[in-house]
Amino acid sequence: MTVLKNIAAIAKGMSITFMEMFQPTQVENYPDGPGPLKGAKFQDRFRGVHVLQRDENGLEKCVACFLCAASCPSNCIYIEAAENTAEHRVSGAERYARVYNIDYNRCIFCGYCVEACPTDAITHGHGFEIASFNASGLVYRKEQMLAPQPAHMGANAVFNHAEVASGELGVR
Amino acid sequence: MADVNITVDGKKVAAPAGTLLIEACKSAGIEVPSFCYYPNLSLQGACRMCLVKVEKMPKLQTACTTVISEGMAVSTDTPEIHQARKSMVEMLLGNHPLDCPVCDAGGECELQDMTFAYGAAESKFIDIKNHREEQQWSPVVYFDRPRCILCYRCVRVCGEGMDVWALGVQNRGVSSVIAPNKEDHLECEECGMCIDICPVGALTSGAYRYKTRPWEMRHVGTTCTHCADGCKTTLGVRRSDTGMEIVRGDNRDKSGINGDFLCMKGRYAFDFANHEDRLTQPLIRKDGRLTPSTWEEAFELIGRRFKEIRDSAGGQAIGVVGSTRTTNEENYLLQKFARVALGTNNIDHHRTADFPALAAALRGKPEATASMRDVFKAPAMLLIGNNPTEQHPLLAWQIRNNVRLHKARLYVINSEPVKLRRQAVNFIQIPVGSEGNVARFLSGDDSAAGSISNPTATRDAWVALRDKLRGEQNLVIIFGSEIRGEDIASLVKFGSAVPSAKFVCLSDYANSRGAADMGLYPDLLPGYHPMSDAGKWRDEWGGVPQTPGLTLPQMVESAKAGNLKAFYVVGANPVGRLGIDAFSFSQRFVVVQDMFLTETALIADVVLPAANAYEKSGTVTNTCGDVQFLQKAGEITGAKSDFEMTVRIADAMGFDVSKLVPFSRGTHSDMGQSRGAQSGEVDRHGVWLEAQGLEPKMSPFDPTAILDEIQRLVPGYGVSRANLLAGNDQHTTLSGSGAGVQHDPALIAPANDTLFTSGTLGRYSRALNSVMENRQKQPAEEVAAD
Ligand code: SF4
Ligand code: SF4
Ligand code: SF4
Ligand code: SF4
Ligand code: SF4
Ligand code: FES
Numbered sequence: 001m002t003v004l005k006n007i008a009a010i011a012k013g014m015s016i017t018f019m020e021m022f023q024p025t026q027v028e029n030y031p032d033g034p035g036p037l038k039g040a041k042f043q044d045r046f047r048g049v050h051v052l053q054r055d056e057n058g059l060e061k062c063v064a065c066f067l068c069a070a071s072c073p074s075n076c077i078y079i080e081a082a083e084n085t086a087e088h089r090v091s092g093a094e095r096y097a098r099v100y101n102i103d104y105n106r107c108i109f110c111g112y113c114v115e116a117c118p119t120d121a122i123t124h125g126h127g128f129e130i131a132s133f134n135a136s137g138l139v140y141r142k143e144q145m146l147a148p149q150p151a152h153m154g155a156n157a158v159f160n161h162a163e164v165a166s167g168e169l170g171v172r
Numbered sequence: 173m174a175d176v177n178i179t180v181d182g183k184k185v186a187a188p189a190g191t192l193l194i195e196a197c198k199s200a201g202i203e204v205p206s207f208c209y210y211p212n213l214s215l216q217g218a219c220r221m222c223l224v225k226v227e228k229m230p231k232l233q234t235a236c237t238t239v240i241s242e243g244m245a246v247s248t249d250t251p252e253i254h255q256a257r258k259s260m261v262e263m264l265l266g267n268h269p270l271d272c273p274v275c276d277a278g279g280e281c282e283l284q285d286m287t288f289a290y291g292a293a294e295s296k297f298i299d300i301k302n303h304r305e306e307q308q309w310s311p312v313v314y315f316d317r318p319r320c321i322l323c324y325r326c327v328r329v330c331g332e333g334m335d336v337w338a339l340g341v342q343n344r345g346v347s348s349v350i351a352p353n354k355e356d357h358l359e360c361e362e363c364g365m366c367i368d369i370c371p372v373g374a375l376t377s378g379a380y381r382y383k384t385r386p387w388e389m390r391h392v393g394t395t396c397t398h399c400a401d402g403c404k405t406t407l408g409v410r411r412s413d414t415g416m417e418i419v420r421g422d423n424r425d426k427s428g429i430n431g432d433f434l435c436m437k438g439r440y441a442f443d444f445a446n447h448e449d450r451l452t453q454p455l456i457r458k459d460g461r462l463t464p465s466t467w468e469e470a471f472e473l474i475g476r477r478f479k480e481i482r483d484s485a486g487g488q489a490i491g492v493v494g495s496t497r498t499t500n501e502e503n504y505l506l507q508k509f510a511r512v513a514l515g516t517n518n519i520d521h522h523r524t525a526d527f528p529a530l531a532a533a534l535r536g537k538p539e540a541t542a543s544m545r546d547v548f549k550a551p552a553m554l555l556i557g558n559n560p561t562e563q564h565p566l567l568a569w570q571i572r573n574n575v576r577l578h579k580a581r582l583y584v585i586n587s588e589p590v591k592l593r594r595q596a597v598n599f600i601q602i603p604v605g606s607e608g609n610v611a612r613f614l615s616g617d618d619s620a621a622g623s624i625s626n627p628t629a630t631r632d633a634w635v636a637l638r639d640k641l642r643g644e645q646n647l648v649i650i651f652g653s654e655i656r657g658e659d660i661a662s663l664v665k666f667g668s669a670v671p672s673a674k675f676v677c678l679s680d681y682a683n684s685r686g687a688a689d690m691g692l693y694p695d696l697l698p699g700y701h702p703m704s705d706a707g708k709w710r711d712e713w714g715g716v717p718q719t720p721g722l723t724l725p726q727m728v729e730s731a732k733a734g735n736l737k738a739f740y741v742v743g744a745n746p747v748g749r750l751g752i753d754a755f756s757f758s759q760r761f762v763v764v765q766d767m768f769l770t771e772t773a774l775i776a777d778v779v780l781p782a783a784n785a786y787e788k789s790g791t792v793t794n795t796c797g798d799v800q801f802l803q804k805a806g807e808i809t810g811a812k813s814d815f816e817m818t819v820r821i822a823d824a825m826g827f828d829v830s831k832l833v834p835f836s837r838g839t840h841s842d843m844g845q846s847r848g849a850q851s852g853e854v855d856r857h858g859v860w861l862e863a864q865g866l867e868p869k870m871s872p873f874d875p876t877a878i879l880d881e882i883q884r885l886v887p888g889y890g891v892s893r894a895n896l897l898a899g900n901d902q903h904t905t906l907s908g909s910g911a912g913v914q915h916d917p918a919l920i921a922p923a924n925d926t927l928f929t930s931g932t933l934g935r936y937s938r939a940l941n942s943v944m945e946n947r948q949k950q951p952a953e954e955v956a957a958d
Contacts, residue, residue: 065273066385083382093274094306095382118273 042126047109049127050102052146053120060090060146061121064097068113068122076106077113093119100142105135178244187240194222194235197248204248205257205286207371208323209236212432212577213332216324219264221286223256224248232256254290262292264321267302268372275319277373279386283321309358311942312378312440313367315350320374322348326366333432335572335594336360350374361927362943363565364439365432368423379440379939380420384410392805393425393899395792397497397682397785398437398930400524401544401566402794404428404899405438407786407805414452416806418442418786429544429798429901435565437930440939442786445808447936449768451781452810462769462779467812467820470778475824477761478514481737482825487515487717491727491736494521494692495743495814496681497933499790499802500889501875502814503683503690504698504882505832506742509818512713513827517694517703517721518736522744523920525679525795526656527688531700532912533664534675534905540667542648542674543903544796548574550648550674552581554641556663557607558652558678561591562926564795567650567678568592583641585610598637600629607654608662614638615662642669650676656917679795680923681931682785686793689886689904693913694721699887701910708885714831723919724750732756739763742814743782745932747771750921763821765814770932783811790815790875791896798901799891816873823872835869835877863894 033039042048053061064081080099090096113122132138175186178196185200194204195211207219215237223232227245232253235246247253264283272278287293304317324341327350331337338353338360352358367375389408396403404427408420421442423434430438454470455462481489492510494503503521510519534540542550547570560568568591574580575595584596587606593599602610602624612620613634625631641647647670655663660677667673679685691698697709697716706716722730724746730736732753738761746752748771757775764776773779785792789804812820823829830836861867862876869877882889887908895902923931928947934940 063274064382065278066388067273070385070387079388081382081384093271095274 037126040128046126047111047114047124049104049125049130049140050113050145051123051125052100052142053123054147054149055092057092058149059092060096061092061119062097062100062117063091063093063119063121064095064100065118067116067118071112071116072107073110073112074106074108076103077101078103097142100145102140102145104130104138104140176240176242176244178240178242178246180246181248189240191240192236193224193226193233193238193240193244193246196240197224197235197246202248204235205289206236207282207286207321208325210325210328210369212573213325213328216328219260219321219323221257221260223253223260225250225253257286258290258292261286261290262295265292265295266297267318268321269301269303269318271319274382275316275373276376276380276382277319277370281373282371307356308378309352309356310360310362310378311946312362312364312436312939313358314376314378314381315352316374316376317349319372320350321372322350323371324350325369325371326350326375329365329369329432330360332576333569333573334361334363334365335591336363339366361561361565362436362440364434364436368432368434368439377420377440379443380408383419384408389419390805391424392803393428394786394803394805395682395800396421396434396438398441398933399435399564399566399925400679400681400684400795401430401564402682402792402798402800402901403430403434403438403566404800404901405434407442409805412446414446415809418445418805425899427899429794429800430566430569431548433566433569436927436943437565437934437937437940441930441934441937443938444767444933444936445784445786447768447938449936450808450811451766451768451773451779452808453781455776455779457777462774462776470780471820471824474763474778474821475826478738478740478821479825481761482514485735485737488518488721489735489737490514490516490518491722491724491730491739492516492519493724493727493739493741493744493746494519494687496522496524496679496684496687497785497931498683498687498743498814499785499788499792499875500683500686500690500799500882501790501878502742502818503687503692504886505815505818505875505878507691507698508713509822509832510740511716513822513825513832514740515717517717517719518727519692519721520694520724520727521687521692522681522684522724522746522749522923523688523915524681524684524922525653525677525688526660526915526917526920527677527679527685528693528696528700528912528915529657529660530664530675530677531906531909532914533661534907535909535911536907537668538905538907539672540664540674540907541797541903541905542650542676543798543901544570544794545798545901546674547571547648547650547676547796549578550574550580550646551578552583552641552644552647554583554585554647554649555592555596556585556610556649556651557587557654558650559586559588559590559592560650560678563652563680563924564678565927567676567795571595571650581644583637598640600633600637602629605654607652608656608659611651611655611659611663611666614641614666616666617662638666641666644673645671647673648676649673650678652678653680653920653922656920657914676796680925682794683792685795685797686791689793689888690882694723694726695913697910698882698885699909700906700912702913705910712881712885723916724752725919728752728756731760737761741765741772741776742818745770745772747775748932749923765817767811768932768936780817781811782817783807783813787811788813788815788875791879793904797888797904797906799889799896799904800901801896801899803899813873813875815875815878819872829872833869833872833874833877834881835872835874859897863892863897865893 029039031038069077078101079097081095082098176189177186187196197204204222206222208216217237222235224235225247226233306316327339330339342349342351367377392407396405406424407418421439453464456465494506582596584599587604609620609623621631710716741764747754754775762776763778764773765780765782786805787807790802793799888904891902
C-alpha cells in the first residue's frame, strides 16, 4: 500500500512540474535575450551606473557644485571644478566639472547624489554590467558617464554603459 | 567701569557700561544674528537682522546699535522676532539670485545660514529678479552685484580698517550699489579684506575662483611666509597630481595675532608652491651643465666633497649661508651642522635688522619687547623709519586700528611722508639717513638736534616732542633697520626714561628674527652668545670652534682669494638679492638648497630641491619675537625639507647624525600602538605626549628633537609646547640673551619689499605678478577719508 501511496505522491508532484514546463517563461532571459539589453528588464527607478546629463543645448548640466560629493555616504565622488570661458564653454553656468570621477568600488547605488543635485545633472542609468577583475578600472571618469551628444534621450533613459564605452551611442 | 546688569532670555548678564546689546548677548552665549554689524567697525544699522524685544520699548530694537542700560530685560527669540527676521531674509532674497551651487561663498554664506535658520524659502514676489553681469574689479577682486545685500561691511573695512577708502556706495535706497574707486575697477592695496568680510558671495576672490568648495578642502592653520609679521593663515589644500595643491589662503581662524587681517601676500601669494618651475629632482653639474640626478648620487657627492675639503683645508675653507624663511629648527640645525660637522664658524645669513645690538641693549631688561598684540593695545606708539604700510602690513593694521579704536597716540618720524602719518598726532619728516641722529637726540644728546631740525620741525619742536614722549606710559617704540648698532643703544637709553617702554625692531623676512635668534652669525651662537661665552654649547656639542668665522662679504673675498673652497647655501639667494659676485665662486664647490633655479642656484655644482614653509612643520619667530607654529599643509612630490637634507649631508660625510639631532631620546613608553587616530583626525594622544615632552623622537629627521634642544638652550624659547602646538603665538623676550657683538652696520641690507613683492619668492607668485602688472598700467594714488 505504501508503495502505491508513494507513486501517487510522486505523480502528483511531477504533474505540476510537467504542467509548468509548458507555460510561458516567467524569468528574464538575460543574457540570452534579444536587443542591446540582452533580455534584461528594468523598472524605471532601477539605480544603475550614473549618467551625467546634458541640457537642451548639449551643454553639460553639471556645474561642479560638489553637493553630490558632499552627500555621498561612501565618499566616492571626486570633482575638480574649473571656470567656463567664452572660448571654452562646457556647462551652462559659470563653472563646470573638469574632472568628475565616481569610484564604483565604493558606490552603493543609494541615489543620494541624484537627490542632492540642484541641476538634475546626475541621474542613475540602467547600466549594471560593471564587474571587473581590475579595481582601478572601476573608477569611472566623466567621459564614461556623460550622456551622448546631442541630448535627445532625456533623464532616466534606458541606458547601458557598455554601449557608451564601446562608442555605440556616439559619445564624443 | 562698573558693570551694568541686564537680563537676556531670563539669564542674568553683567557687562561694562557702554557695551552694545549684541555683544552683551554674545558674552552670555546667546547669538543674535547680524549682517551689517561687525566687531570693531562703525555701526551701520542697515540690515535689521538683529531685532530683539526690549521690555518697555514699543517696537523691536536693533541689538547692534542699542547700548545696554541697568535693568534691561531682553528677549532674543520670540515668535514676533522670528517673524521679523524671516521677513528680513525674505526681502533680501527678493533680488538675490539662486546660484548657490556655483557661488564661491556657498557653504560659508551667512545668508544661506539665515535662510536655513528662519526658513524664508518661498518668495511672495512675482517680479523678475534684477540681473547684472559680474564685474572683475582687479586681478583678485570680483563683484557680483545681485548677490550684494548692502551690509556695507566692505566699505567700512576698506576705509576704517585699511584706510584705503577704495569702496563706496552709489545711489540711495533700493538702487544703492557698491562701487569701486575707479568707475569699473579698483586701485587699492588688494588686501582682500572686503572679500573676507562680505557675508555673501558678492565679493569673491580671483585666486580661488570656481576651484572647489569650502567643505572639499583640508584647512590647515599655519603661519604666512612672506613678511616678518607672521600672520596666522588658513590654507585650503586639496589633492593633486603633484601631491597637493594649495587652492586658498584665508583667515577663517581669527584667533591669530592678526585677528581679522591678512594682506595681499598672505591671502593670495601661496601659489609659488605650485609654480611649474619648481625643482623636483636634484641637479648635479656634469660637463658644465646642471643635469638631473638621484638623491643618493647628490648626497654622496656633497658628503664626499665637504669631507675632503674639511679634512684637507680645514673647516674655514667652507662657507655656509642660512635662510630667513626656513624654520627655527632648520636654522639651529644648520649652524650646529656648520660648527660641529664642518668645524667652522663661517655661517651668515641675509641680515635685515640689527638684532644683536638690540639684544645687547635689552639684556637683563624683562618685558622690554612688545608683541604684535601689544602694538594693538599700547596707549602710545613711536615709529621711527620704515614704512609699515608697505613692508609690515599687519603692523600697520595694528597701529592704525589701535589709533582708531583705542585713541592711542602715534608719533611718526620718517624721511618719507609715509601713509601712517595720517594716523599720527605728530609727524616729523627728517632728512634721509638721519634716523640715527633722532635716536641720539632722544637719548639726550642735544648736539644731534642740528642735523634733524628744519623750519617745520625746529629745535624747540624736537625738545617738546622728546618731553612729551618721556611723559608717555607704556610707549611702544617701533624702529626700522635704519637704526643700527650704537643708535639702538641710544634708543634703548631713551626708552629707559619712559615708564614701561617696549621695543619692536623691524626686520624683513618671515623668519629673519628666528635666523638671528638661532645664531646664524659667524661670531654669535644661538641666543646672541659671543664665542667667548660658548660654555653651554661646548658642553652640549662636545666642542665649538673658537675663532669667529667669516661674514658673507668676507666669504666672497675669501673665495676670490682661493681660500674658501666650498659654499653651502640653504634657502637664500645672495647672488640675486645681495649682488655678490658670482664669478668669485667659479672653481668652488657650491651647493644650493632651493625651490627654484635662482641666480645663486645657477652657479651651483649641486642643487637640491627644497620644500617651502607650507610644506613642513616647525616654529618661526616674527619680528616682534612672537613664536608660532608652522603646520605642514602637504607636500610636493620630489622636494625634501631643508632639515632632512642637512641631516642627510651630515650622514653622507660619515658624521654621526645622533650627535647632530638628539633623536632616540624621550620616553619610549608608547610607540604609537595605543593611538586610535583615523585618517584626517588629530592624533590627540600624540599631541599630548608632544606637549609634555614625552613623545619619543624616533627619527633623525624629526625637527621636534631639535626643538627640544632649542627650548633647553636658547634663552626666551622655553615657551609652552602645548600652546605652540595649539597654534597660539607666544612672545619671547631678549632679556636673557647673551652679550651680543657690535656688527658693522653696513652688513645689514634691507629687502625693501612692497605690498606686492616678496624677496626672491615673489616673482614665482602668479597672483603677485598679475597685480604688479595691473599696477604698472595704472599707478595707485593715496586716497584720504572725506
Ligand atoms: S549612489 Fe550613493 S554611494 Fe553612489 S555615488 Fe551616489 S551618493 Fe555615492
Ligand atoms: S552632478 Fe549635480 S550635485 Fe554633482 S557637482 Fe554636478 S551639479 Fe553638483
Ligand atoms: S582689496 Fe582691500 S584695499 Fe582693495 S577694496 Fe578690498 S578692502 Fe579695500
Ligand atoms: S559687497 Fe558684500 S560686504 Fe559689501 S555691502 Fe555687499 S554684501 Fe555687504
Ligand atoms: S602682513 Fe606679512 S605675515 Fe601678514 S599676511 Fe601679509 S605678508 Fe603675510
Ligand atoms: S546687525 Fe543690527 S541692523 Fe544689521
